[in-house]
Structures are given as C-alpha cells and as structure tokens.
Amino acid sequence: MKQLMIGNEAVARGLYDGGCAVISSYPGTPSTEITECFSKFDDAYCEWAPNEKVATESAFGASLRGKRSACCMKHVGLNVAADPLFTMSYTGVNGGMVICVADDPGMHSSQNEQDSRHYAIASKIPMLEPSDSQEAYDFARAAFEISEKFDTPVLFKMCTRVAHSQSIVETREKATDVEKPYEKNPQKYIMAPANAIRRHPFVEERTRKIAEFSETSGLNRVEKGDGSKNFGIITSSTSYQYIKEVFGDTVSVLKLGIVNPLPEKLIKDFASSVEKVYVVEELDPIIETFCKNIGVDVVGKEMFSITGEFSQKTIAKAFGLSDKENVKVDAEIPVRPPMMCAGCPHRGLFYVLSKNKLTVLGDIGCYTLGSAPPLNALDMTLCMGASVSGLHGFNIAGGSETEKKTVCVIGDSTFMHSGVTGLINVAYNMSNSTVIILDNSITGMTGHQQNPSTGYNIKGDPAAR
Ligand SMILES: Cc1ncc(C[n+]2csc(CCOP(=O)(O)OP(=O)(O)O)c2C)c(N)n1
Known part of the structure; x- marks a missing residue:
C-alpha cells in the first residue's frame, strides 16, 4: 500500500512492520513524532520515559528479554543516553534494538548543533541515515535485521528535514515470529572488567564485518551520471535531495545510507570513476575526513559550510550556479521566533x-x-x-x-x-x-507530551503521578 507520510511517521511504521514490540522514548524536536505515531499501534508497547538514559535502558531491557525494541530522542538526548550507549556496544543485543536520534542542523529548536555521527564512531555502533520517507521506512526495517545479524544496537539518524518532510511510502507485510527466547549469559551481559575485556575485540571484529557488509549492501548506492559532468559527489541524507534537485542526473553520486562504518573500497572505486570528488554533508566533515584518511582526494568543507542547514540554494551557490539556472525555490520565508503563548502561566x-x-x-x-x-x-x-x-x-x-x-x-x-x-x-x-x-503539568515546549507529573501515560490512560 502507498501512503504519504512524514519521515518520522515512516520510521514508526518501519519499526512496527519490522516487528518492534517495545518503544521507550523521551520527546525532543525533531524526533517526537516517531514515538507519537508508534503509540497509535494497539498491539505494541509504547511509553514516555522521564529521560533518554532511562528510555535507552528500558529498550535495552526489552531487547535482553528477546523483543525487538527501540528508543527515540533528539541529538542532545544522546548525550544523556551516552553512558548505556557505549557499553551496549559491548554487550550487543538479544532482540534487535534501534536507537533513533534526530539531529537539528540550523538549530530550529535546539541549544546546539552537534553531529550525532560522532557518537556512532566513538561507540563503534553502526549508523543508518535515510534521505526520504521511503528510506526511513525501509531502513528502519533493515536496522532490526542488521542489529540481530551483527549482534549490535543500531543507531538510526534522522534530521529535521527528513523527519518533517512528506513523501510517498510503500509499506510491506509486517515481520512475524521475531521474538527470541531469553537465556542467561553473564559473559555477554555482565560488563564487569573481566567480561568487558573479552567483548572489546568482538566489537572491533564486528565493525570490520559491518564495514565489509556496507561495501555491497544496497543501503549504499552509486548513481551514474549521464556523462555531461566529469565530477562525482559523495553525500547522504537531505544533502542528497539537494544535489539531485540542483544537478538531476548530470552528475555521478555515491549516496550513503550506512554512515558508520564507511565503505572504503566503494569510495575508492567511485573516486577512480570520476575526475574530481566533492563531499556534500551537513555539519562536521566526517565523510570528508574518512576519504582523506584513506588517501582519496576530495573537496569538502573548504566549499560547504560546517555550520547551519544546507538547501538547494546553498548547494547551487557553492558550485557557482546562479539561482535562475537551477533552483526554483526562491521564496524567502519570514522568521517566526518562538514566544510564550497568550495566557501562559x-x-x-x-x-x-x-x-x-x-x-x-x-x-x-x-x-x-x-x-x-x-x-x-x-x-x-x-x-x-x-x-x-x-x-x-x-x-x-x-x-x-x-x-x-x-x-x-x-x-x-x-x-x-x-x-x-x-x-x-x-x-x-x-x-x-x-x-x-x-509545574504546568505537561511537557509544553515539545508539543504537550505526558510526563511523570501529569497523571497520564502516552495513550492518555491514567498513570502514577
Ligand atoms: C536532553 C534533551 N532532551 C530533550 C530536549 C527537548 N526539550 C526541550 S524543552 C523540553 C521539556 C519542556 O517541558 P517542561 O520542562 O515541562 O516545560 P514547559 O515547556 O512545559 O514549560 C524538552 C523535552 C532537550 N532540549 N534536551
């Protein structure tokens, strides 16, 4: 069936159809709708936790018990959840587990502009990154398979534009029989030093295997240009959409869906098929630095900003193309700063x-x-x-x-x-x-979510206050 969905709704649907039975989250723009949409499914469990660390640990507990689980948060929420995150990388999972994190380039509603990809690298956890709603759905399902296949939690990166833009999603049949039995396994799940020291080499080996997987996995793909331009672009997420809008099929593109670990051979092969390579990525030069480290000469942040959000316009401008030539979006949207509501206590x-x-x-x-x-x-x-x-x-x-x-x-x-x-x-x-x-007895700023002070749970049913 085909439906129009915002990215976050597509993630929720992908998680659900992928067999997710438990979600625990804390709200934060632009991630909140994933959990709100998931809460509409009656045969799966969904909750707001008091914070992101608690949410992540609750989802981990559900995974340990054998269910596919997820937690969702905004980028700064991952700072709060970082403690369990780094050690869950060592334990791995039982039921598949997905950690959705939504970045906010341009800081539409955030106190900083941090790039979550650093967490994937630092915690040695794979990270998927969709560029539209269909990919949000497909990648969410794929995330559970990768999680169980490689015994790892999977980070799932959204950003404001992909989270809140709408595009068509074709859904597939819901996965069944995905629950695993619980078996006691202290060596894997008790991360005291004697056990953790044995798990670290496993994590390194797992990263090597996932990097190999990402070379051929359909989640990364090369789109050959029509030959009219001799350069190629490596990109992901929303930047990919801007590139397509500016260049159409005239340019070759390596579109990455697995942003950690990155596919060395695929990048080298792509680079050798074109005369010059640009890396177009929002925020930090992560793909760019990787390329340079493996000896691939690329142009990146000397041409594209390290701060703020990109758009079709900024990309066209960076390549020296005039607005008229390429980009049809010329409306300047007025600034609408947030303010307290009339009557706010x-x-x-x-x-x-x-x-x-x-x-x-x-x-x-x-x-x-x-x-x-x-x-x-x-x-x-x-x-x-x-x-x-x-x-x-x-x-x-x-x-x-x-x-x-x-x-x-x-x-x-x-x-x-x-x-x-x-x-x-x-x-x-x-x-x-x-x-x-x-105490206005609601989580106001993120759009009125329940919390432990309100007396209601995410479904609106009475809860402990
Ligand atoms: C670590 C982290 N998680 C989530 C958010 C998103 N966020 C911003 S304000 C807020 C809560 C606001 O609720 P409350 O404290 O009850 O104040 P109100 O807006 O209702 O006045 C949240 C969840 C954040 N900024 N940082």
Missing part, C-alpha cells in the same frame, strides 16, 4: 522576577522564553537540569548575599528529566537555594 512569574531584579538561572523549556524582551528575566540556560545544579554552584561561590538574590526556574518535565538529582545535591550539600518548579 509562566509570564506572570517572569514579570515578578524581572521586576525584583533577581539573578535567574534558567533551564530548557517554554520558560527559556523568559529571556526574551520585554521580560529579559534569565541569566543562564545550558542544558536540561542545569538550572538546579548550576544554582547550587553559584550560591556556593557567592555566599549568603548571593543566595538571597538568586533563584532558578525549571519545568515539571525537565525537573523529572534531570532536575531532581540537582535538588538532591542542594539538599545533601546544604546550599540555601531557591528552586522554582514551573
């Missing part, structure tokens, strides 16, 4: 804090908007949970006069996510810190 509080000229350490949520004029009420925002722990340090450094004039603000979802441990530190190490929890 956060407004009054910020009015008072601002009026009293208090120092306010902020956190991540709708209340971050208290930093904007005319309120101008915030002094610091770093990452989720940092307001409470930061306030403690600020007060320790400043003493009692500082304590009287300083507060922090944090939302209910963010407090549950990682504020609570900071509060434990305030209590344990006894700073006289004033923590204001802005």
